[in-house]
Amino acid sequence: xxxxxxxxxxxxxxxxxxxxxxxxxxxxxxxxxxxxxxxxxxxxxxxxxxxxxxxxxxxxxxxxxxxxxxxxxxxxxxxxxxxxxxxxxxxxxxxxxxxxxxxxxxxxxxxxxxxxxxxxxxxxxxxxxxxxxxxxxxxxxxxxxxxxxxxxxxxxxxxxxxxxxxxxxxxxxxxxxxxxxxxxxxxxxxxxxxxxxxxxxxxxxxxxxxxxxxxxxxxxxxxxxxxxxxxxxxxxxxxxxxxxxxxxxxxxxxxxxxxxxxxxxxxxxxxxxxxxxxxxxxxxxxxxxxxxxxx
Amino acid sequence: xxxxxxxxxxxxxxxxxxxxxxxxxxxxxxxxxxxxxxxxxxxxxxxxxxxxxxxxxxxxxxxxxxxxxxxxxxxxxxxxxxxxxxxxxxxxxxxxxxxxxxxxxxxxxxxxxxxxxxxxxxxxxxxxxxxxxxxxxxxxxxxxxxxxxxxxxxxxxxxxxxxxxxxxxxxxxxxxxxxxxxxxxxxxxxxxxxxxxxxxxxxxxxxxxxxxxxxxxxxxxxxxxxxxxxxxxxxxxxxxxxxxxxxxxxxxxxxxxxxxxxxxxxxxxxxxxxxxxxxxxxxxxxxxxxxxxxx
Numbered sequence: 001x002x003x004x005x006x007x008x009x010x011x012x013x014x015x016x017x018x019x020x021x022x023x024x025x026x027x028x029x030x031x032x033x034x035x036x037x038x039x040x041x042x043x044x045x046x047x048x049x050x051x052x053x054x055x056x057x058x059x060x061x062x063x064x065x066x067x068x069x070x071x072x073x074x075x076x077x078x079x080x081x082x083x084x085x086x087x088x089x090x091x092x093x094x095x096x097x098x099x100x101x102x103x104x105x106x107x108x109x110x111x112x113x114x115x116x117x118x119x120x121x122x123x124x125x126x127x128x129x130x131x132x133x134x135x136x137x138x139x140x141x142x143x144x145x146x147x148x149x150x151x152x153x154x155x156x157x158x159x160x161x162x163x164x165x166x167x168x169x170x171x172x173x174x175x176x177x178x179x180x181x182x183x184x185x186x187x188x189x190x191x192x193x194x195x196x197x198x199x200x201x202x203x204x205x206x207x208x209x210x211x212x213x214x215x216x217x218x219x220x221x222x223x224x225x226x227x228x229x230x231x232x233x234x235x236x237x238x239x240x241x242x243x244x245x246x247x248x249x250x251x252x253x254x255x256x257x258x259x260x261x262x263x264x265x266x267x268x269x270x271x272x273x274x275x276x277x278x279x280x281x282x283x284x285x286x287x288x289x290x291x292x293x294x295x
Numbered sequence: 296x297x298x299x300x301x302x303x304x305x306x307x308x309x310x311x312x313x314x315x316x317x318x319x320x321x322x323x324x325x326x327x328x329x330x331x332x333x334x335x336x337x338x339x340x341x342x343x344x345x346x347x348x349x350x351x352x353x354x355x356x357x358x359x360x361x362x363x364x365x366x367x368x369x370x371x372x373x374x375x376x377x378x379x380x381x382x383x384x385x386x387x388x389x390x391x392x393x394x395x396x397x398x399x400x401x402x403x404x405x406x407x408x409x410x411x412x413x414x415x416x417x418x419x420x421x422x423x424x425x426x427x428x429x430x431x432x433x434x435x436x437x438x439x440x441x442x443x444x445x446x447x448x449x450x451x452x453x454x455x456x457x458x459x460x461x462x463x464x465x466x467x468x469x470x471x472x473x474x475x476x477x478x479x480x481x482x483x484x485x486x487x488x489x490x491x492x493x494x495x496x497x498x499x500x501x502x503x504x505x506x507x508x509x510x511x512x513x514x515x516x517x518x519x520x521x522x523x524x525x526x527x528x529x530x531x532x533x534x535x536x537x538x539x540x541x542x543x544x545x546x547x548x549x550x551x552x553x554x555x556x557x558x559x560x561x562x563x564x565x566x567x568x569x570x571x572x573x574x575x576x577x578x579x580x581x582x583x584x585x586x587x588x589x590x
Contacts, residue, residue, distance in 0.1 A: 025445055025446075028445035028446065028450055028453070029445070029450040029451070029453050029454045029457075029474065030450070030453035030454045030456065030457040031453065031457065032445055032449065032450060032453035033445060036445065079410075080410075083406055083407075083410060086383075086406065088381075088401075088402035088403045088406060089403050089406065106383075107383035108383045108384050108456050109453065109456070111378055111381065111383060111384065111406070112378075112449050112452055112453050112456070114410075115374075115375075115378060115409075115410075115413065115443075115449050116444045116445040116449035116450065118410065118413050118414070119413070119440050119443040119444030119445070119447075119449060120440070120444050120445065121440075122417045122436055122439070122440040123437065123440035123441055123444055125436065126433045126434075126436040126437040126440060127437070128437060133429075134428075134429040134430040134432070134433040135429040137429070137432075137433035137436070138421045138429040138432035138433050138436070139421075139429075141417055141420065141421040141432070141433070141436045142418065142421040142422070142423060144417070145414050145415070145416075145417040145418035145421060146418055148410075148414040149411045149414030149415050149418055150320055150323035150324070150327055150328060150331065150411040150414070150415065151320075151323065152414075154327065154407050154410045154411035154414060155323055155324040155325075155327060155411065156324070157407050158323070158324050158325040158326065158327035158404065158407050159324045159325045161325065161403050161404070161407070162324075162325040162326065179324065
């Protein structure tokens with residue numbers, strides 16, 4: 001029987017939406033709560049949360065911890081989009097089909113809402129709740145902080161910023177993306193794993209899977225920026241080329257970029273197969289979804 | 296014998312400087328490390344780290360954990376200044392006697408460096424190091440995340456932003472400051488306490504001390520904004536009045552504001568005396584320093 005990704009995803013994504021709606025505050029002071037909810041709710045593919053939950057399932061981990069981790073990772077992703085869209089960064093006005101946060105709420109509130117979302121992510125990971133062992137809480141904080149910071153997402157954004165108008169080698173481009181988007185995607189997988197006690201072999205397999213998936217995600221993003229329109233993407237299409245940003249398509253051409261995405265999907269498959277985990281169907285299906293998506 | 300605050304402070308501040316210099320990366324990508332170090336090193340009174348260390352001493356806590364907590368709190372404080380100084384917020388060009396981070400490095404790098412400093416704070420609190428129990432790591436992450444986020448510092452900044460040009464009641468002003476600056480100062484004390492196992496009585500006393508000190512800090516800040524010059528402050532003086540911001544001085548007048556600061560110092564003293572802790576001299580001396588400082 002083939003794996004029912006749609007059913008699995010629908011159920012998990014609904015749980016994530018409900019948890020995010022409960023945890024992102026409506027009543028925070030002076031409109032910051034409204035901006036936080038606007039940035040997070042009713043939008044996005046929830047890929048990172050689904051990766052957390054799928055990896056936790058695969059290792060038989062603590063489901064309550066995984067739901068918190070799933071939401072925390074999504075909050076980090078959401079805050080990075082809020083800040084990335086601001087005029088001093090990408091200056092974008094459309095995101096997930098809606099005006100960006102700074103267009104809707106003003107730049108100062110966007111800045112603060114992003115900052116507060118990052119803090120909330122760590123608040124979710126360290127609840128005063130004995131049902132989630134302190135060792136798991138600490139591990140989750142460690143993985144997320146490393147993936148979000150200067151040696152992960154924020155560092156990758158800095159490289160991206162410095163690269164506008166310059167030409168990068170394929171190695172430099174890969175390094176940038178491993179940090180900018182790859183680190184958080186890989187961390188999603190590893191945080192799911194950290195909700196349980198994976199064997200060394202399983203942790204290695206999941207790490208390899210996460211690395212390949214993270215890179216594949218970016219290669220496909222670069223392809224879609226060229227081949228899709230803004231309505232399908234829910235964000236401005238063609239902006240990489242307009243900003244003269246280096247991408248996999250500008251570096252490899254469209255055909256070779258597609259081939260590279262397929263190759264990375266195969267690497268993800270091989271890593272899962274080597275993990276020794278009994279059921280990796282959800283993880284595999286998510287990787288396929290990443291590579292075959294159209295937005 | 297009177298307590299030698301200068302000696303105590305000098306020794307602890309040196310340890311904090313050394314740790315910050317070791318932990319804030321020089322080699323982060325594309326200039327973000329330079330901006331992070333510029334924002335954090337060689338500046339500031341290090342009041343929050345000193346509160347962490349003094350509270351840890353008072354409860355006989357884990358010194359390695361306290362040094363990490365001290366640096367983490369300072370990183371949160373530093374990132375908030377970087378973002379607060381940006382053109383879309385306070386638009387300030389001078390901080391600690393130097394050009395602000397966005398003036399020196401550009402707005403985009405300032406935004407990212409601030410984001411990365413927040414992540415680094417949590418990275419410091421959750422090291423892969425068995426010498427710091429996971430329960431302590433998780434508690435520290437919880438306290439810092441709550442103090443930094445929408446129900447603490449970021450929320451207070453949002454209220455502050457919304458209050459420009461409006462008149463606030465004393466209750467509203469107090470609420471704003473409890474969040475904006477008070478939450479992180481009080482958290483500094485509670486994080487120091489969380490490095491040990493304080494009795495309920497001790498925790499209560501330290502919490503009351505932290506709350507009074509946090510508010511006193513802001514009252515004195517408002518007084519100094521009126522009475523000191525920019526050279527002494529190391530930042531732009533008189534800017535609250537220039538921006539028509541509500542302050543304790545605009546609300547109470549200078550004399551009553553000074554009386555309120557003295558009253559809060561007394562509250563801090565009483566709370567320490569009720570804590571049952573054997574040696575609170577460093578904490579008391581720090582509160583006196585906060586109220587009697589001239590910058």
